[in-house]
Amino acid sequence: xxxxxxxxxxxxxxxxxxxxxxxxxxxxxxxxxxxxxxxxxxxxxxxxxxxxxxxxxxxxxxxxxxxxxxxxxxxxxxxxxxxxxxxxxxxxxxxxxxxxxxxxxxxxxxxxxxxxxxxxxxxxxxxxxxxxxxxxxxxxxxxxxxxxxxxxxxxxxxxxxxxxxxxxxxxxxxxxxxxxxxxxxxxxxxxxxxxxxxxxxxxxxxxxxxxxxxxxxxxxxxxxxxxxxxxxxxxxxxxxxxxxxxxxxxxxxxxxxxxxxxxxxxxxxxxxxxxxxxxxxxxxxxxxxxxxxxxxxxxxxxxxxxxxxxxxxxxxxxxxxxxxxxxxxxxxxxxxxxxxxxxxxxxxxxxxxxxxxxxxxxxxxxxxxxxxxxxx
Amino acid sequence: xxxxxxxxxxxxxxxxxxxxxxxxxxxxxxxxxxxxxxxxxxxxxxxxxxxxxxxxxxxxxxxxxxxxxxxxxxxxxxxxxxxxxxxxxxxxxxxxxxxxxxxxxxxxxxxxxxxxxxxxxxxxxxxxxxxxxxxxxxxxxxxxxxxxxxxxxxxxxxxxxxxxxxxxxxxxxxxxxxxxxxxxxxxxxxxxxxxxxxxxxxxxxxxxxxxxxxxxxxxxxxxxxxxxxxxxxxxxxxxxxxxxxxxxxxxxxxxxxxxxxxxxxxxxxxxxxxxxxxxxxxxxxxxxxxxxxxxxxxxxxx
Numbered sequence: 001x002x003x004x005x006x007x008x009x010x011x012x013x014x015x016x017x018x019x020x021x022x023x024x025x026x027x028x029x030x031x032x033x034x035x036x037x038x039x040x041x042x043x044x045x046x047x048x049x050x051x052x053x054x055x056x057x058x059x060x061x062x063x064x065x066x067x068x069x070x071x072x073x074x075x076x077x078x079x080x081x082x083x084x085x086x087x088x089x090x091x092x093x094x095x096x097x098x099x100x101x102x103x104x105x106x107x108x109x110x111x112x113x114x115x116x117x118x119x120x121x122x123x124x125x126x127x128x129x130x131x132x133x134x135x136x137x138x139x140x141x142x143x144x145x146x147x148x149x150x151x152x153x154x155x156x157x158x159x160x161x162x163x164x165x166x167x168x169x170x171x172x173x174x175x176x177x178x179x180x181x182x183x184x185x186x187x188x189x190x191x192x193x194x195x196x197x198x199x200x201x202x203x204x205x206x207x208x209x210x211x212x213x214x215x216x217x218x219x220x221x222x223x224x225x226x227x228x229x230x231x232x233x234x235x236x237x238x239x240x241x242x243x244x245x246x247x248x249x250x251x252x253x254x255x256x257x258x259x260x261x262x263x264x265x266x267x268x269x270x271x272x273x274x275x276x277x278x279x280x281x282x283x284x285x286x287x288x289x290x291x292x293x294x295x296x297x298x299x300x301x302x303x304x305x306x307x308x309x310x311x312x313x314x315x316x317x318x319x320x321x322x323x324x325x326x327x328x329x330x331x332x333x334x335x336x337x338x339x340x341x342x343x344x345x346x347x348x349x350x351x352x353x354x355x356x357x358x359x360x361x362x363x364x365x366x367x368x369x370x371x372x373x374x375x376x
Numbered sequence: 377x378x379x380x381x382x383x384x385x386x387x388x389x390x391x392x393x394x395x396x397x398x399x400x401x402x403x404x405x406x407x408x409x410x411x412x413x414x415x416x417x418x419x420x421x422x423x424x425x426x427x428x429x430x431x432x433x434x435x436x437x438x439x440x441x442x443x444x445x446x447x448x449x450x451x452x453x454x455x456x457x458x459x460x461x462x463x464x465x466x467x468x469x470x471x472x473x474x475x476x477x478x479x480x481x482x483x484x485x486x487x488x489x490x491x492x493x494x495x496x497x498x499x500x501x502x503x504x505x506x507x508x509x510x511x512x513x514x515x516x517x518x519x520x521x522x523x524x525x526x527x528x529x530x531x532x533x534x535x536x537x538x539x540x541x542x543x544x545x546x547x548x549x550x551x552x553x554x555x556x557x558x559x560x561x562x563x564x565x566x567x568x569x570x571x572x573x574x575x576x577x578x579x580x581x582x583x584x585x586x587x588x589x590x591x592x593x594x595x596x597x598x599x600x601x602x603x604x605x606x607x608x609x610x611x612x613x614x615x616x617x618x619x620x621x622x623x624x625x626x627x628x629x630x631x632x633x634x635x636x637x638x639x640x641x642x643x644x645x646x647x648x649x650x651x652x653x654x655x656x657x658x659x660x661x662x663x664x665x666x667x668x669x670x671x672x673x674x675x676x677x678x
Binding site for chain 2: 120
């Protein structure tokens, strides 16, 4: 980073089926919480970045930047950023770029998604906008279908068993119990995952993150100091369609973004104490650990075996409950991850945390590294 | 949303998808995208012969590494009622050698139809009436049940997979159900033994098995009869089947549900793959069915 950027404010709504709240209500609730937790006032915000993917389809609402701007009394300039489920990370990256360029000093980044107002068919179809509309969609694929293809191939290549894969959601649900903002605050057994209804072979219902409403907001600043600093903000891309990729069992965008982020933060992977990864489906959680470099290809499940059995892993994974336990209002997820990493670093008094957020089948990916310095 | 212009562009590229290929991965979605029907849909990532990759609907039992062949099918119907046909890929059974496939090995009498239609009864009658007709045992991984009457050979799933890998099974069907995982197949050895004795093997098949046998020995080797339950509509046919299955009393209600779901697919198969049948008979009178089969099978007519 060419400028010191700090995280000075954070807030979020509970994630879940929030029928009584509009997209504006969600943005307002998260924004109010973020501003009241920060050392600045609403009038100090000189730019807003809004992260959203689906509002046109699910709420009939475009032009979210104007709504966001009107949340504050002085109507600061606002921009909307979209990169499917990775919108949050891309909004954060845009905010960092604005701060580094000097065009803004205090940027409010809001991630919001309102998904439960429409039918599941409508959401499934809208989410397919994150895949290739001339490759995946004409085949009738849904996102569970795409990750079903990925999981099937992974099992074939590495011998991952159905019972082992079920440990992933069990771990995430257990973590979500401690998170007051999580959609599912209940433990589930691996057996319940294995026996849940089939969604897209071999993925079952409890392998899939849910459809959720929610918003999360952070304030990034180049003006105010804070114990949490953004040590790295990197984004990367891959081909949109899985058809054009050489492998299904690894996401190159994750590898690229993570490698660059570690370089930017000037740390080693072993320095990371906590991480939030994009576990939209349980198989993604396994692949993410391998692509981020925490284990060799085919070994990701071993981390979850250790986590499930309470054995030491050297780093915490999705302590918030991840997308599976917390819920996945798609464009809010990347912002929420940053909040959870920051909270975790402060609660455990550790130094480095990593947030990994991707869009589609990791066609886009953003990795942020946070540094916690208690003395600041 | 797949718009007409997108479909138009797809059509222009369709000829590139009309190649044999290999399944790299597959999944069966319980709820496919809107417009693609309400039934589970199996989609595969296929590596085509020219090295390119594509996504397409998979017909038949999916398996990674399986060879597939393209076939046009009705793919989707949009909200305006526009029917879209697209390339789907049909799974082929692993064939040990091309030469073996081209040779005419002998006739196989195949009786195809949904559960409860009376295939086993017709087969037993034929075996009883004609000395040189022999039924081929079905290899299965399912549990032995009361009422099974020697038509099955029971093997473990590991053994079944081993046979499959060695190419000893010429046709197989994988029928996952809500209660168990079932594999069925016919062993080459069992059929060849019957031929060696100079007899006519009779097999009881469903869509996957019939397709597999036709692929392995060639269509002309099969004297293929489809058996339909009585009834003017699909609903009436399924109702007749349910009645028969309940009377048979071999299955739990859970199994009956699975069987009925598979039966609905079987009925569809008669329409889709009429080319695989010589005659389609309605089994409302056993004697008439046996007589019709007798008249159309060489060596039985006299």
